[in-house]
Amino acid sequence: MELRVSNPDQEKLVRKLESIAVLSAEDREALLGLPLSVKGYAADQTIVFEGERPHQCCLVLTGFLCRFKDLPNGGRQIMSFHIPGDIPDLQSLHLKVMDHSLGAVEPSKVAFIPHRALLDLAARHPALAAAFWRETLIDGAIFREWLAGVGRRSSYARIAHLFCELFIKFQAVGLAEEDGFRLPLTQNEIGDALGLSTVHVNRVMQELRKDGLIATRGKFLHIEDWAGLKQAGEFDPAYLHMDASEVA
Amino acid sequence: MELRVSNPDQEKLVRKLESIAVLSAEDREALLGLPLSVKGYAADQTIVFEGERPHQCCLVLTGFLCRFKDLPNGGRQIMSFHIPGDIPDLQSLHLKVMDHSLGAVEPSKVAFIPHRALLDLAARHPALAAAFWRETLIDGAIFREWLAGVGRRSSYARIAHLFCELFIKFQAVGLAEEDGFRLPLTQNEIGDALGLSTVHVNRVMQELRKDGLIATRGKFLHIEDWAGLKQAGEFDPAYLHMDASEVA
DNA sequence: CGCATCATTGAACAAAATCAAGCGAGGTGG
DNA sequence: CCACCTCGCTTGATTTTGTTCAATGATGCG
Numbered sequence: 001m002e003l004r005v006s007n008p009d010q011e012k013l014v015r016k017l018e019s020i021a022v023l024s025a026e027d028r029e030a031l032l033g034l035p036l037s038v039k040g041y042a043a044d045q046t047i048v049f050e051g052e053r054p055h056q057c058c059l060v061l062t063g064f065l066c067r068f069k070d071l072p073n074g075g076r077q078i079m080s081f082h083i084p085g086d087i088p089d090l091q092s093l094h095l096k097v098m099d100h101s102l103g104a105v106e107p108s109k110v111a112f113i114p115h116r117a118l119l120d121l122a123a124r125h126p127a128l129a130a131a132f133w134r135e136t137l138i139d140g141a142i143f144r145e146w147l148a149g150v151g152r153r154s155s156y157a158r159i160a161h162l163f164c165e166l167f168i169k170f171q172a173v174g175l176a177e178e179d180g181f182r183l184p185l186t187q188n189e190i191g192d193a194l195g196l197s198t199v200h201v202n203r204v205m206q207e208l209r210k211d212g213l214i215a216t217r218g219k220f221l222h223i224e225d226w227a228g229l230k231q232a233g234e235f236d237p238a239y240l241h242m243d244a245s246e247v248a
Numbered sequence: 249m250e251l252r253v254s255n256p257d258q259e260k261l262v263r264k265l266e267s268i269a270v271l272s273a274e275d276r277e278a279l280l281g282l283p284l285s286v287k288g289y290a291a292d293q294t295i296v297f298e299g300e301r302p303h304q305c306c307l308v309l310t311g312f313l314c315r316f317k318d319l320p321n322g323g324r325q326i327m328s329f330h331i332p333g334d335i336p337d338l339q340s341l342h343l344k345v346m347d348h349s350l351g352a353v354e355p356s357k358v359a360f361i362p363h364r365a366l367l368d369l370a371a372r373h374p375a376l377a378a379a380f381w382r383e384t385l386i387d388g389a390i391f392r393e394w395l396a397g398v399g400r401r402s403s404y405a406r407i408a409h410l411f412c413e414l415f416i417k418f419q420a421v422g423l424a425e426e427d428g429f430r431l432p433l434t435q436n437e438i439g440d441a442l443g444l445s446t447v448h449v450n451r452v453m454q455e456l457r458k459d460g461l462i463a464t465r466g467k468f469l470h471i472e473d474w475a476g477l478k479q480a481g482e483f484d485p486a487y488l489h490m491d492a493s494e495v496a
Numbered sequence: 497c498g499c500a501t502c503a504t505t506g507a508a509c510a511a512a513a514t515c516a517a518g519c520g521a522g523g524t525g526g
Numbered sequence: 527c528c529a530c531c532t533c534g535c536t537t538g539a540t541t542t543t544g545t546t547c548a549a550t551g552a553t554g555c556g
Contacts (some may be wrong), residue, residue: 051486067393072482075400079392091389094382099389099487123374133381134342140384141339144317144390145329151398151443152323155544172334186502189322197545202504218553234320239347274540370498402511450536466521 009036009061009111016085018236019172020244021131032127034118036111041104048102054092056112060084063108068192071159080142081105081166081185085173090136093118106184107239138241140142145239150195153234155204158194160233163214167223168237180222208232214234256285257309263335265387267420268386268492278373282366284332284359287350295426296350302340302451304360308332311356312432316440317348326441328390329353329433333421333476337493338384341366386489398443401482403452408481413461415471418486428462428470456480 010032017031019025038061041047050053050069058065065082067089079100084090089104093115104110105194142165149158166183170176183195187201194201207215213229215222223229258280265271265279275495288308289295296302298317306313313330315337327348330336336350341363352358370377390413397406414431417425433441435449456462461477463470471477 003520030270067392069396071313071400077399079395091385095385095389095489096379097486097489099489100392126371129377130342133384134380136388137339137343137384140388140391142342143388143395144315144348146376147321147391147395147398148325149316149325150395151325152319153321157321176250187504188502198502199459199504200544201546213555238345241345241347273556435536445532446510447536448515451512454536 007040009038009059010034012061012085013046013059013087015173016142017128017131017135017244018135021127022244023127023131027125027127028157030121030128033112035119036081036113038109039110043104043106046101046103047110048073048089048092048098049096050101052098053096054089054098054115056114057092057118058084058089058102059111059113060088061109063110065102065108065110066101066105066189066193067102076192077195078189079146080139081169081193083169083173087113087132090132091139092225093132102127105189107166129164132242137175142242146193154157155194155196155200156207158196158203158231159190159204160200160208160213160229162190162194162233163221163223164235164237165240166227167221168240171226179224180220180236182217182219183221200220256309256390257286258282260309260333261307261335263421265376265379265383267333268276270291270492271375271379275373275375277374278369282361283371286357286359289356291352291354294349294351295358296340296346297335298307298346298349300346301338301344302346302363303486304362305335305340305366306350307361308334308336309357309358309359312353313350313356313358314348314353314363314441324440326437327394328387329417329441331417331421331423333485335361335380335383337371338380339387365445379394380426381453382489385421389489393414393442394409403442403444404455405449405453405481406444407449408456408477409440409460409468409483410438410442410481410485411471412478412481412485415469415474415490416490420490427467430467431464431469432467 013034014023014028014031036059040061047058047065060082062084065088066078066079067082068078070076080088089098090193092098118132122132150159153161165174167181170181175181187205188198193197209216211228213225213232215224235245261282262271262279264275284307289311295306295313308330313336314326315328315330316325316326322445328336333455337346340346348473353474370380372484397409401409415424415429424427430436435453439446457464459476461473461480463472479485
């Protein structure tokens, strides 16, 4: 949490919010004026702990984060994944105590923005306030979709669905190839996100490969049959609310 | 959707928001000026359908609502329950297309508030804007908790947890007795909320009874051992963020 | 090279779904 | 008032899905 960064990092935030809402030139300007302090994290390092009362929000610059809860019975539930441009703990602006933790899945760079600065900004720029709110609402929409998946979808559909979602999200920020993307997750982490055991994730992924829907080369996930994968995952991207103009 | 109601209904909203945030006299005044149009619904009737683009929000006056998704495979996932004072579709203010449906679990009375009126109010009263935002964030926190439950808790713990949550929420609006509350859910609906089959819900509830944690008399759920039930459900109410002063 | 992490495999086990009937209380119409 | 019907609860038997345990490969990295 040291140096004061400027251009390329803030722009990530601008691009993200523009993918979600319509911003004016002044809005953009104001965003670029936000004070960021950058910090790096190693894989598996926890950034914000459940129970804490943060005074700042995290903007993901590079890497891959997740939100999770550790449960009394020893299990762990991953509730969301976050890619560059996301602000995973925006909710801490109005929910003072963290009800979950935030951690790095792979080595990541994160920029911290003081709550004060964000609240100021929101007060001065209603469009940005709305965009932030909307961001947290989309968050909620994704939780709902995950809940439906974990509650009512087969493990096969669940895993297919997750791959569809990640593909779309990586595409949106230009981090996907034409035919796939780098999947920075272990099978164990996939299980923790979908409520499955590692062993079962392994077996279902083998099925997905056998069925010609995906292929893996190291950490790279090839989508071999996009239509088939979407169908297998019952995937309809509506819940991502990615159309910024939808707001109108 | 006819008559223009005044006092007792608006006050429900005031009370709810005050349980979540600190309001000034002007804020309260403004809330009481909101235009409401009231409508009744029968049990199992859907109020807002997935895919719709509502221009109003629902304020629950009496009864019990739930949000749910019907899945392609025939299943259904209930994502949340809502009691008098709640605004279950507040997210529609900024997410124009419903990604789920809203329905009445039992006969219910609902007041509709035009989006325009709410957005106006929020623009004029920053504290109310914050309170609304916070309301949707708590919503999200509950989704996360449910996700953890469905993903990683035993069916026994899940059911116990749900009963704990409902007890607390009913208590908060004065709809609970000292030793329990009227549970307006069928075992089938409990299953749809927790990702379990009706049969299994039935068997686990028998266990909860056998273990002396609960008892049922008709629709009334007696809490026989509150400490035990909380422990069985791994229930920690922190995720409900019910302390309005927490915001400070 | 050697260790650590992750992927994979097989076998045994457990949890929960499914299928298929009964049962019982509350409400309705004759 | 009572037969009847419906909806929700309960039960038992069976099957499916997924977990757990315990190794064994594979891969990458210092």
